[in-house]
Amino acid sequence: MPISLSPNPNMDYKAPQSHVDEEEVSSLLLRPLERFIFAAGDPACAMEELCKLEDPPAQCGRVFGMGEPTYTCRDCALDPTVVMCLDCFNSSEHKRHRYKMSTSYGGGYCDCGDVEAFSSHPHCSVHARGLAGRREGDAGAGEGAGLLSKVPADIQVA
Ligand SMILES: [Zn+2]
Ligand SMILES: [Zn+2]
Ligand SMILES: [Zn+2]
Numbered sequence: 001m002p003i004s005l006s007p008n009p010n011m012d013y014k015a016p017q018s019h020v021d022e023e024e025v026s027s028l029l030l031r032p033l034e035r036f037i038f039a040a041g042d043p044a045c046a047m048e049e050l051c052k053l054e055d056p057p058a059q060c061g062r063v064f065g066m067g068e069p070t071y072t073c074r075d076c077a078l079d080p081t082v083v084m085c086l087d088c089f090n091s092s093e094h095k096r097h098r099y100k101m102s103t104s105y106g107g108g109y110c111d112c113g114d115v116e117a118f119s120s121h122p123h124c125s126v127h128a129r130g131l132a133g134r135r136e137g138d139a140g141a142g143e144g145a146g147l148l149s150k151v152p153a154d155i156q157v158a
Helices: 022-037 043-054 086-090 125-138
Strands: 069-073 099-103
Touching (some): 086 125
């Protein structure tokens, strides 16, 4: 336990937090943690990396390994080779449709996000977000602004 949070002889045992000095905890514990989390050095760079994670691509393109489950939607897939990976399928509308599961022999890739491949719901919810993000980006809105605004103000980088 960090020294500033440890019990000490002068503390009030009925209010075990009362001897804790918020400022001290902040400078001894939170700031070093912050530096640790942003180990890359520049917090601004680390933030950009985080924003990319929050901004998924509009297509999946996952390449299937041998034996990996693949899903195709009988209602929406425009041809029988159209498949989705498990993650995309689970977050798509197609799991409520008539679908068919098969096992990949390896080498194919996930068609999620390919608007030519499905008559409806070409995107799972994850890749639909990627699409939305892209449109916002095109319109000139700050990319990743959504995530940055969730970061507490005192660790935001101006
Ligand atoms: Zn996928
Ligand atoms: Zn997807
Ligand atoms: Zn479907």
